[in-house]
Amino acid sequence: MSNGRRNPRTHLRGQWRLWVAALSVVMFAVQSHAPLLAQAGAPVRIAAAADLEPLLPALLTHYERQTGQHVEASFASSATLATQIENGAPFDVFLSADMALPQKIVHDGFAAAGSVARPYARGTLVLWTRNQSAVGPLTMQLLASPAIHSIAIANPQHAPYGRAAMQALTSLALLPAIEPKLRTAENIAQAAQFASTGNADVGLISLTSALTLTAQGHYVAVPENAYRPILQGSVALKGGANAKGAVTFLGYLHSPAVAQQLQQGGLAPVP
Secondary structure: OOOOOOOHHHHHHHHHHHHHHHHHHHHHHHHHOHHHHHHHHOOEEEEEEHHHOOOHHHHHHHHHHHHOOOEEEEEEOHHHHHHHHHOOOOOOEEEOOOOHHHHHHHHOOOEOOOOOOEEEEEEOEEEEEEOOOOOOOOOOHHHHOOOOOOEEEEOOOOOHHHHHHHHHHHHOOOHHHHHHHEEEEOOHHHHHHHHHOOOOOEEEEEHHHHHOOOOOEEEEEOOHHHOOOEEEEEEEEOOOOOHHHHHHHHHHHOOHHHHHHHHHOOOEOOO
């Protein structure tokens, strides 16, 4: 016969069952939403052309403060980054120094669903030299002079600015005379380094790089009709962990405010 008191062991077993059931519900919810949680916490990883190295970090800092979303950028030549993407590198966004490589990414099936290659800026090629250089008034025709012993360019096999440099030298009928003087760098940032450190007398570099070196040297613009327009393109990628973050960042990149900042840094806006 019951004495009206609960058995402590029975009470504890009941409490234990309730606790296990509650924990199971929580674990199921976490597991069900794990992909969303991982995406929310993942940084936006950007594969960025080397010509953006002087500009992009400040833009990313502003973006992080504005959105609270962490962004990481890796800089290299556009072709090197495209190869990494097609080999499975987990980037969310590709910012190339041309349009051809983002278009190839889309064609080859590595773009995020619904994403298209879109230009975000137009680059400018310049001829740069150090202030203390004794090469005389800076002109493209000066490159054929005996006063110029070495000319830094980005590798035309990997870097759009390198291809533009070769197009300009060919168009201006300078290539046969100066080809032995060319010093090939891996990307446009390294070409600027070659010229700024004296490892080359002059450099055919991006305006973005030249504007960071104004205290050390001076430049002249390469005639724009001597090379094909350098339209720089963007695309969201399917191999990253933050698809939503990629779309949000690209919206920011293509905003008028960012276009103005890019222009101040040497990248002209596109229509």
